[in-house]
Amino acid sequence: MANSNVNAKQKKVTDFTTGSPAKHILKFYWPLLMTSMLQQIYNFVDMMIVGKGLGDNALASVGNMGSLFFLIVGFSFGLANGFGVLVAQSFGGKRYDELRHRLAGTIQLAVVLAIILTTFSINFLPYALRLLQTDEVLMTDCLKYGYIIFGGISTAICYNISSAVLRALGDSKTPLKAIIISSVINLSLDSFFILVLHTGVEGAAIATIISQIISSIVCIRKLSQIDVLKLKKSDFQNESKVYFDLFKNGLPMAFMNSITAIGVMVVQYFINGYGVDYTTAYSACSKYLNLFMNPASTAGNAMSAYTSQNYGAKKYDRIWKGLKVCLSISFVTYLLLGGLMVFVPEPLVRILIDGDAAVKLACQYLPICGLAIIAVDCLFVIRSGAQGMGDPVIPMWSGVLEMVLRIAAISFLMSRIGFRAAAFAEITAWTGALIMNIYAFGRILIPKLKNNHCMQSVILSVSEESLQKTI
Numbered sequence: 001m002a003n004s005n006v007n008a009k010q011k012k013v014t015d016f017t018t019g020s021p022a023k024h025i026l027k028f029y030w031p032l033l034m035t036s037m038l039q040q041i042y043n044f045v046d047m048m049i050v051g052k053g054l055g056d057n058a059l060a061s062v063g064n065m066g067s068l069f070f071l072i073v074g075f076s077f078g079l080a081n082g083f084g085v086l087v088a089q090s091f092g093g094k095r096y097d098e099l100r101h102r103l104a105g106t107i108q109l110a111v112v113l114a115i116i117l118t119t120f121s122i123n124f125l126p127y128a129l130r131l132l133q134t135d136e137v138l139m140t141d142c143l144k145y146g147y148i149i150f151g152g153i154s155t156a157i158c159y160n161i162s163s164a165v166l167r168a169l170g171d172s173k174t175p176l177k178a179i180i181i182s183s184v185i186n187l188s189l190d191s192f193f194i195l196v197l198h199t200g201v202e203g204a205a206i207a208t209i210i211s212q213i214i215s216s217i218v219c220i221r222k223l224s225q226i227d228v229l230k231l232k233k234s235d236f237q238n239e240s241k242v243y244f245d246l247f248k249n250g251l252p253m254a255f256m257n258s259i260t261a262i263g264v265m266v267v268q269y270f271i272n273g274y275g276v277d278y279t280t281a282y283s284a285c286s287k288y289l290n291l292f293m294n295p296a297s298t299a300g301n302a303m304s305a306y307t308s309q310n311y312g313a314k315k316y317d318r319i320w321k322g323l324k325v326c327l328s329i330s331f332v333t334y335l336l337l338g339g340l341m342v343f344v345p346e347p348l349v350r351i352l353i354d355g356d357a358a359v360k361l362a363c364q365y366l367p368i369c370g371l372a373i374i375a376v377d378c379l380f381v382i383r384s385g386a387q388g389m390g391d392p393v394i395p396m397w398s399g400v401l402e403m404v405l406r407i408a409a410i411s412f413l414m415s416r417i418g419f420r421a422a423a424f425a426e427i428t429a430w431t432g433a434l435i436m437n438i439y440a441f442g443r444i445l446i447p448k449l450k451n452n453h454c455m456q457s458v459i460l461s462v463s464e465e466s467l468q469k470t471i
Contacts, residue, residue: 013226014170016306017092017313021321024170025302029329032172033298035179040291042183042211047287048352049190050204058201059353060276061141063283067265068128069149072121074257076113076157082250083109084164085308085388091169092309096228103165104235105242109250110161114154121150132265133272135279141201148205155212162219167305169226178218186211252392256399263403263429267422270414281361282422284352289369289426292341293376295333299326300380307388316448323385323441330377341370361419368423375430379437386440394440401436402429 016024050058083106090099125146134142163175186207193203223229271282303326310318340348345366349359383395406429413421 013091013228015092016170016309017315017318021306021318022325025306025322025325028170028172028305029299029302030172031176032167032302033295035172035176036294036298036301037291038176038179038183040294042179042186044287044291044352045187046190046204046208047283049187049194050201054194054200057137057276058141060135060279060283061138062145062201062204063286064129064132064134064138064142064268064272064279065146065149066283066286067132067261067268068121068125068146071258071261071265072117072150072153073156073160074261075254076117076153077160078252078254078257079109079113079250080157080160080164081304081387082253082392083161083246084168085304085390085392086245086249087165088168088305088308088388089312089390091228092312093314095312099228100231100235101238101242102246103229104231105238105246106161106165108236108238109243109246110157114157117157118150118153121153122147125150128265132269135272135276137276138279145201145205148202149208152209152212155209155216158216159212159219162216162223165223165229166219167301168308169228170305170309171222172302174219174222175215178215181218182211182215185214249390249392252396253387256392256396259396259399259403263406266403266407267410267425270410271419271422274419277355277357278361278419280353280355280358281349281365281419284349284358285362285365285369285422287352288341288348288366289373292333292337292370292373293380295337296330296377297380299329299333299377300384302326303381304384304388307385311389316445319385319389319445320449323381326381326385327378330381331374334374334377338370338373341366341373343367345370364418364420365423368420369426372427372430375427375434379430379434382434382441383437386437386444389441389444391440391444394443395437398433398436398440402433405429405432 014024014028016028047059047062050062083102086102087099087106090096090102126143129139129142129146159178163178166172166174189207189210190204193199193207197203199206268279268282271278303322306322306326307319310316310322345363346359348366349362353359353362383398387395406425409425409428410421413424417424
């Protein structure tokens with residue numbers, strides 16, 4: 001009777017603590033990858049519509065907002081992932097009352113977060129653009145786009161939180177469904193607003209907000225159907241420990257993303273100081289880098305959900321097996337996508353931009369990053385594993401190291417080797433952060449594995465002695 005009740009509670013979700021690690025991860029990974037790639041593709045096509053429909057200056061304006069958007073939305077995304085880790089640990093350990101209290105606390109904190117970030121980002125926007133040395137030619141479009149995007153930032157927060165909870169429970173299909181629907185809507189509205197109504201960059205921003213509302217509705221609807229997540233009024237009456245645990249795990253991940261974004265903003269500052277061609281080239285390169293890092297980043301998301309559940313269930317051997325699966329995914333994607341960046345940069349760049357000067361600059365950047373992108377591919381997986389085991393602090397400090405290395409490299413190299421300095425700044429940051437996260441992962445898992453093996457040896461020894469006495 002008890003078992004059937006547990007099975008009913010787990011209906012519509014995935015338990016990563018039993019069965020084949022490779023089968024579970026790959027089954028979870030493919031819908032997650034399609035979701036993530038669709039997000040990147042529709043962002044990419046969005047930029048293409050803006051660039052081809054409104055010109056390179058409009059493309060530069062929207063691209064210039066990327067680092068600012070990542071600063072704010074990346075903070076909420078980090079919090080969502082941190083909260084999701086705790087939800088996954090509760091689910092993996094079959095602690096369902098704890099899970100519901102953590103989910104209720106997450107909802108309460110998300111509302112507060114949305115109000116704070118919306119207010120801050122709207123008021124901060126003009127000053128941030130000037131700090132980035134945004135060219136006056138681009139300033140008007142940047143403000144038009146930014147005010148709409150940041151005014152609707154609560155929609156991005158809602159989607160980040162709801163999809164993070166779904167991933168924590170092993171559901172990667174619903175976020176895929178949400179992104180398919182929202183992508184079609186986004187691209188249709190982009191084309192209509194920009195190419196038919198000639199609204200300018202405001203049309204792209206409005207289309208983004210509408211699509212995020214739709215994707216949030218799809219995810220929330222699915223969450224409301226999961227038996228184990230049926231919330232009662234009492235679930236929202238939390239002790240301070242619930243909020244403390246959520247912040248303890250979520251804030252370091254949020255700060256890690258924001259600190260990384262600050263480093264990217266400094267790179268943007270140096271790039272913008274060299275004129276519109278540099279800004280345009282960097283915007284295009286950033287889009288490709290985000291697109292081609294996506295499969296490994298998705299492997300990291302799969303590693304996080306898988307690790308969190310197994311850590312909650314104290315099945316540490318399975319975490320090691322999962323690491324090998326996710327790193328294998330990262331290596332395969334490196335060979336395929338890194339190769340494109342190295343061998344065919346110009347055809348890639350000309351999809352987005354027309355100006356010969358900007359194309360030439362971008363063709364310097366992509367091959368360099370393509371050779372070394374394996375470092376960030378591995379970083380995504382190993383860092384997510386460390387976070388999934390409940391250590392968000394060292395990954396956060398690795399974000400600080402990323403920022404310091406990125407700023408140091410761009411400051412030292414920009415005047416010496418030009419636009420290529422931006423590529424070397426990325427590689428330096430990735431490598432430093434990877435080394436730090438390897439340490440964090442090993443520091444947690446290796447002692448757990450040793451203890452597990454010791455316990456297994458003791459149990460085996462006791463069993464043999466009992467058998468001999470019986471004989």
